[in-house]
Amino acid sequence: MPIDLDKALGATLPAVDFQWNExxxxxxxxxxxxxxGQDQTSAQVLQYTFENGLRALPTFGVIPSFPMLMGLxxxxxxxxxxxxxxxxxxxxxxxETPIPTAATVTSTGKITGIYDKGKGALVVIEAxxxxxxxxxxxxxxxxxxxxxxxxxGGAPGPAAANxxxxxxxxxxxxxxxxxxxxxxxxxxxxxxxxxxDPGFAKMGGFEKPILHGLCTFANVGRAxxxxxxxxxxxxxxxxxxxxxxxxxxxETIVTEMWRESPTxxxxxxxxxxxxxxxxTNARVTLA
Numbered sequence: 001m002p003i004d005l006d007k008a009l010g011a012t013l014p015a016v017d018f019q020w021n022e023x024x025x026x027x028x029x030x031x032x033x034x035x036x037g038q039d040q041t042s043a044q045v046l047q048y049t050f051e052n053g054l055r056a057l058p059t060f061g062v063i064p065s066f067p068m069l070m071g072l073x074x075x076x077x078x079x080x081x082x083x084x085x086x087x088x089x090x091x092x093x094x095x096e097t098p099i100p101t102a103a104t105v106t107s108t109g110k111i112t113g114i115y116d117k118g119k120g121a122l123v124v125i126e127a128x129x130x131x132x133x134x135x136x137x138x139x140x141x142x143x144x145x146x147x148x149x150x151x152x153g154g155a156p157g158p159a160a161a162n163x164x165x166x167x168x169x170x171x172x173x174x175x176x177x178x179x180x181x182x183x184x185x186x187x188x189x190x191x192x193x194x195x196x197d198p199g200f201a202k203m204g205g206f207e208k209p210i211l212h213g214l215c216t217f218a219n220v221g222r223a224x225x226x227x228x229x230x231x232x233x234x235x236x237x238x239x240x241x242x243x244x245x246x247x248x249x250x251e252t253i254v255t256e257m258w259r260e261s262p263t264x265x266x267x268x269x270x271x272x273x274x275x276x277x278x279x280t281n282a283r284v285t286l287a
Contacts, residue, residue, distance in 0.1 A: 004077030013071035032218035065107035089143025115157030173223035223255035
């Protein structure tokens with residue numbers, strides 16, 4: 001069905017409430033791969049996985065507003081096949097530091113961009129998460145790619161940015177994943193069967209279930225903290241990525257980093273086993 005920009009652009013999505021506590025943060029960290037191949041008693045692991053001194057892995061900021069994306073199914077003039085939906089881009093900004101270890105929040109969102117990519121449409125949803133009567137905690141921009149919905153005559157969108165320099169990375173971090181990593185990560189809220197059901201994955205064009213893009217995103221954010229911020233999550237301010245290819249559960253995510261300044265890091269990530277770039281046009285900003 002053709003996209004009607006006049007009706008879809010600017011549409012608001014129903015607000016969603018969300019609660020988290022220490023167990024929520026620990027489950028998210030484990031689902032994202034914290035502790036794999038590491039000393040389980042190290043401070044590097046325990047800061048995200050043990051309630052004594054617990055700190056939130058900053059990329060958790062995508063989780064509270066994620067359920068709001070279900071509202072896309074009811075936006076006028078934006079009819080699409082859910083099996084053809086892919087996560088194309090993501091921006092997260094942490095507005096409250098440190099992230100509280102327990103909170104009740106509300107996320108609101110609207111469609112701020114719809115771009116014609118030829119083979120598909122990129123729909124951008126801007127979401128703001130607040131607590132305590134309006135105190136901002138996170139800002140997100142979800143870039144949702146709808147395969148087969150392009151060609152409607154819309155603008156192509158902003159040009160790609162954050163290209164890596166033509167030199168060797170300043171830092172590289174490899175983070176392994178488990179063969180059942182997607183089954184763990186989905187417990188944080190993304191129950192899309194694309195990441196668990198072999199039949200559904202094949203209908204979506206994949207040989208087998210793929211790892212969540214936001215799980216790869218979490219590994220990239222954590223790698224930057226390790227290499228560029230003394231593993232201090234309170235220094236994390238924002239991250240922007242483009243999902244180029246999926247990671248398969250069990251593969252190793254290799255994050256390459258180029259420091260532009262003490263606070264700006266350009267990033268790229270690869271699946272080690274296939275030597276394929278999976279995250280492009282990425283940037284992390286630190287305090």
